[in-house]
Amino acid sequence: MGLFRKNFGLLAFAAALGLAPLALPNDYYINVLILCCFNALIVMGLNLLMGYAGQVSLGHAAFFGLAAYTTAISTATLGLPIPVGMLAGVAVSAAVAWLLAVPTLKLHGNYLAMATLGFGIIVSIVFNEAVGLTGGPSGFVGIPRLKIAGFTFTSDKAYYFLSAAVLWVATLVSRRVIGSRTGRALRAIHVSESAAQAMGIDIARHKRFVFVLSAVYAGVAGTLYAHHLTFVAPSSFGFHFSVQLLTMVVLGGMASIWGAVAGAFFLTSLPEFLRMFEEVDILIYGGLLIACMMFMPSGLAGGAQAIARKLKAGVRRG
């Protein structure tokens, strides 16, 4: 029973992901679901970094974009097999994160925010200006549709199930990282770096690990995104997207895996349901960021968690 209860969330999530397409009025919405999966993937990584380890990043759109462009260039320009391109995409994101982590994660708070923001903008300028490589502002066309071991993901439904499966595995990985000593070390670093060090935790190594891990999540999402849309443009990987990701993390709740999923699904699908407010979405993001921080700084999930913990502690004592 313990095993079932412990994994209830994951099982329910698998069921929800599997059944979601049935609940859609038409197949157009399957594309929205696919985007939800991509964003949830990035936000989950970002939440490991921000929510658990307490390291802010305002440049995560760049890791998403680096992977997308790398696989685009590898497959469409260089003609490499798709799996190779995708691996290369994730590897480039991870490698850039690894290099960036060394100097960046020594910085705290405001400085870290600005450094990651500056990094994001530099990458976005390169996407725009390296026209020969990226196609420039008008975008990169002709990325092949995903094909693995002879199977081409032609239907959107097939692509959705693939994306959902990847998201589910990422959720499992996140939960297991968090549930290990590494997860505890990350949460310790969030609150007190000096105490974490005093417990023998190598904080530089742990920060770099979680930074690279979050870049890998963004990278996986980026490669899936590129081979789904078959077209990428720099505007998808700019500052605006980094802010959207941040809003998803904050709304869902820092330090909550389910919060990350909820925040990403909610904010990604919101514009679809609020068609008439198309232009207003920027106001909604701004308003949500402020309102969350003012009135519920730990997000939707944070509130739920606190109540659950109090109940549990009460039961044990009583």
Add this chain to the structure above:
Amino acid sequence: MADLLEVRNVSVRFGGVQALSEAALTVRQGDITSLIGPNGAGKTTLLGVVSGAVTPTGGTVRLAGQDLSGLPIHLRAQAGVVRTFQNLEIFSNMTALENVMTGAHMKAGYSMLDSLLHTPRFTREEKRLRELAMEKLEFVGLAERRDALASDLPYGEQRLLELARAMASGPRLLLLDEPAAGMNNKETAGLGTIIRRIRDELHIGVALVEHDMELVMDISDRITVLHFGSVLAEGTPKEIQDNPDVVAAYLGED
């Protein structure tokens, strides 16, 4: 008994201020050595030199003969030097049990792969860590509070939690920086008992910085008195109490 910690000729400058000059400190295996002195005498700085938080301009720090100079904080912790903090540094985002399990970070014998695959080794080791942490919580009398969020605990219990967390890391030398600060008399007496048991039952060396003289005189085996960054006197509590220099230094302050 053998010397566990030997600090020799340690000097520290902060900008233009000489915080420590040629200071020394010895803690023997299974002894409680207190570090006392007027405010600003350099007690916390000296603990910082031992834990690695403060880089001295000169001098040596040895733990059971091993030179710790130049090692970063986390490697000193791995060598067995673990501290608590004057201004509480508990992990407020975790439960009491998780705090102590984090203390046992170094004791976990599994890799990232083990935790991703939930191998038997991972399950076994996590169970062992949990038991170890529970044992430490019981040691300080917080077993009942295992699932309480650390930030929800009252102040005195947070101090004990920090102690339990430090002990879970399996230290050879425990550095306690004003553990009784903010505690009432009853809590302080309880703390004294716990520190004594750390010495008597676990044979861990303790270096204690504390303002509560009653506690210091009660539990210390040896006392080192710092004054303006230098060692003024060193000896048993009795010797220190009878030392005219020490009395003068303290009367001059209070």
Add this chain to the structure above:
Amino acid sequence: MFAGAPQYLISGLTVGATYGLTALGFTMIFNTTGIINFAQGEFVMLGGMLAVVLQKAGAPLPVAIMLAVAVTALVGCLIERGVIRPVGRTAPVNLVIITIGISILLRGAVMLIWGKDTFALPPFSGSAPLAILGAAVQPQSLWVLLITLLLLVALKLFFSRTIHGKAMLACACEQKAAALMGISVDRMAMLSFGLSGFLGAVGGAILTPITLTSYDVGVMLGLKGFAACILGGLGNPFGAAAGGLILGVLESFGAGFVSSAYKDAFAFIVLLALLFVKPTGLFGGPKSDRV
């Protein structure tokens, strides 16, 4: 090969002056509250956009600019009073997120009201270029430099001669001490937001005749203003202004001699390099515990 140098220098100084004013705004708020205001660039945008709108509505140019500046300063005060103060003391990350929220809210509001077009403002005194040291200098450049210089002198006097100016520096050093001296930290915080709104808006209004403006110019200007802050050493007001000028000139020379396509990237490469190597800035001390 350095034929264009005087030209680049003048245009660099002109844009750099606005970076400097933006950086000064960052510094004011940081010194009094410890907050990095990510909405700082939006103040610059508001200054320019409001001046354009008011001027189009028929206000004479000087009146339009003064009104724009006053409204922006008021917006700054309102932000402090309505959002920052209620939130109170919280983690820096939370404040970063809040000011990001404010910035996109302001940007979104301006976009909804006045659209996504690019707007121009007439120069203050004609557009016939003057020849100085072989460079064709627009009169507006001289206006920008002159006004910036006047503001710097005024601020210098404000900090050294007035009780509020001194109080602002006192807040920076020690909030508790400031409170003991009978200085209201809350009021100083509001004043600092108002003042940085004022500085940003002036920067935006005087630069608009040269660079044009639109709802989204604030992001870049804000970030470059911050880069200027870091360059001059965060917390040092005149270092920030100098940082702005240096950054403007670097950028202008970079665009002229290296690559104009990557013009915007220079500021951020400088920013990253500085953060990694010397986060206390060119004029900062060896160590800062605020990092």
